[in-house]
């Protein structure tokens with residue numbers, strides 16, 4: 001089979017760029033630890049409260065150390081459960097200081113949901129049976145919309161809360 | 168020079184005669200379903216963009232997600248599949264012929280697919296299946312939705328068997344000859360489709376149908392998603408390869424040239440067969456239950472399709488240049504200026520090719536392991552596939568329509584319809600530029616896909632998204648004008664254009680072309696390599712998924728408004 005000379009140059013250049021690109025992706029994933037979330041932790045979807053992190057009193061934002069937080073969330077159609085505040089009202093807004101390290105842990109007792117702090121790389125699928133989790137540093141101050149970006153039913157677009165990163 | 172490249176007069180002159188009436192009726196039936204689908208789906212698209220602009224509410228209690236399910240199913244699954252199967256039958260008939268028995272079986276394929284489509288459509292219209300075209304468990308649709316889909320798939324299998332039989336019989340009659348290029352390409356596409364659709368068939372028959380009927384209490388969600396995406400990525404190549412058939416083997420004839428290289432065209436199709444299937448994890452990158460190393464391996468395999476894509480781009484532009492220069496248009500770009508821009512059979516697919524440049528670049532971003540996290544399930548993704556499927560593939564299909572329909576109905580593509588086609592292409596290009604552009608930007612700003620109009624409690628971010636949804640409404644309305652034009656053109660070509668003979672353009676090889684190596688036809692080897700790659704990419708992670716399965720999920724129908 002015959003390849004034209006220019007086609008050889010074109011393919012060599014193209015494949016070279018491709019290899020370089022894949023090396024960069026692999027370096028990021030395996031050496032810098034930038035894999036997308038995948039921990040394979042399972043949970044019984046019909047009984048998520050059995051897990052310590054998802055007991056009603058442990059939901060929402062918890063400070064674990066100086067500049068370290070955990071956010072536990074139960075996502076269900078069509079609501080994110082962040083627990084209740086001191087008055088017993090459902091929490092609809094969380095505030096995190098700039099530069100803090102935050103571990104998000106999310107589960108669903110019903111259908112598949114998304115968990116996306118819009119415009120950031122906090123973006124996870126939440127599937128029945130698995131704990132979705134991701135640790136990030138919140139470095140950009142501002143008000144963010146936290147929303148469901150995987151179709152979960154007729155109230156899908158009403159499933160959101162807000163997250164504020166303050167200075 | 169090599170003797171077997173001389174074009175011998177075909178013993179039954181199939182190439183020279185129009186497709187027989189009896190067969191034309193069959194192929195036209197596929198086209199009718201395709202264009203009715205285009206109209207219905209386009210209308211849903213228009214309603215979607217209007218709703219999302221915030222200035223329009225759907226009447227009669229129709230739900231947004233119901234019309235979005237119609238849009239996805241009817242455009243991504245019905246329109247594409249019917250057009251492709253019909254077009255591929257026409258290619259096979261033209262290159263290797265179709266017997267009466269094969270024609271009867273093809274009608275069977277048509278009716279199985281059509282009955283399945285009607286079943287699925289009725290369930291969606293009754294509001295019993297607002298699960299979108301991906302029908303992710305544990306959302307539960309009415310069982311008729313899944314059963315209808317199963318029929319559509321089985322129908323396509325009948326078509327695949329007919330296509331393989333057509334080539335097999337031709338080869339028996341022509342020992343030692345290479346198969347006609349287009350028949351080779353159709354066969355590759357149907358092998359890929361068959362292997363890929365086994366995944367969705369298993370999910371639907373073994374998981375969804377028993378579970379939705381209540382025979383199985385729970386479903387393994389991750390297994391169903393993995394089977395879906397094992398099918399879902401090759402699905403997009405099943406749409407794309409027929410467009411490539413036209414680019415490689417039909418466009419050169421339309422612009423008055425020859426095939427660039429028969430063997431390179433075949434090689435690229437073989438590579439597409441290898442690398443279309445073992446890659447489904449790139450749709451599942453942000454899921455919690457799959458080992459990230461295996462995600463990465465499938466990402467690498469995904470990127471291998473870049474190689475045949477580069478070959479395709481080279482061969483297209485080489486054909487354009489060689490043809491132009493041979494006609495005497497010199498200079499650096501003379502050959503480019505003199506391409507037949509006023510011939511819609513060339514112009515529409517060419518605009519499709521252009522859209523594939525940003526479309527392909529966006530695809531590289533989507534599939535790259537980490538960058539995916541930033542765009543996954545944002546409206547960026549919707550912007551991406553309206554460039555690839557809804558522009559590259561669809562404009563190429565329109566480009567085929569302009570000659571295929573009159574060829575089948577014994578009419579002519581008139582000057583005025585040609586002009587209207589040029590306008591249609593421009594309208595589509597502009598509408599898509601606006602709609603898809605706005606989707607890309609809104610997605611980068613975090614706007615989600617698959618979402619009814621929502622102000623998200625009036626957050627600052629949601630306010631900025633509003634402007635882009637407005638732009639999508641403008642672009643989408645222009646696109647709908649394009650759909651009306653195209654449906655009008657189709658009706659005109661099918662029923663009203665003047666009688667005549669429209670050419671079925673198939674490019675020939677250069678007289679001094681190098682012979683195609685015979686190992687190219689080593690079908691068993693190609694299938695074996697394909698299966699080996701699939702086993703390599705999927706066995707370990709799939710066993711891992713099953714061994715570490717959580718308790719299954721019961722069906723949920725109330726979230727989609729049923730119970």
Ligand code: HEM
Pocket residue numbers: 208209210212213215216235236238239242243246299300301549553556557561615616617618619639642643644646647650
């Ligand atoms: C008038 C022309 C069209 C318009 C205005 C339009 C508009 C839209 C919009 C606004 C969405 C996103 C809705 C959302 O995520 O909430 C969408 C989704 C989609 N469109 Fe189109 N579209 C058009 C033509 C097409 C064509 C020709 C195809 C395919 C051949 C297509 C395939 C799809 C698919 C597969 C989806 C995804 C559905 C889902 O996420 O479940 N569209 N379209």
Ligand SMILES: [Cu+2]
Pocket residue numbers: 113114148149150151152153155156157159
């Ligand atoms: Cu949702």
Ligand SMILES: [Cu+2]
Pocket residue numbers: 399400403449450
């Ligand atoms: Cu894909």
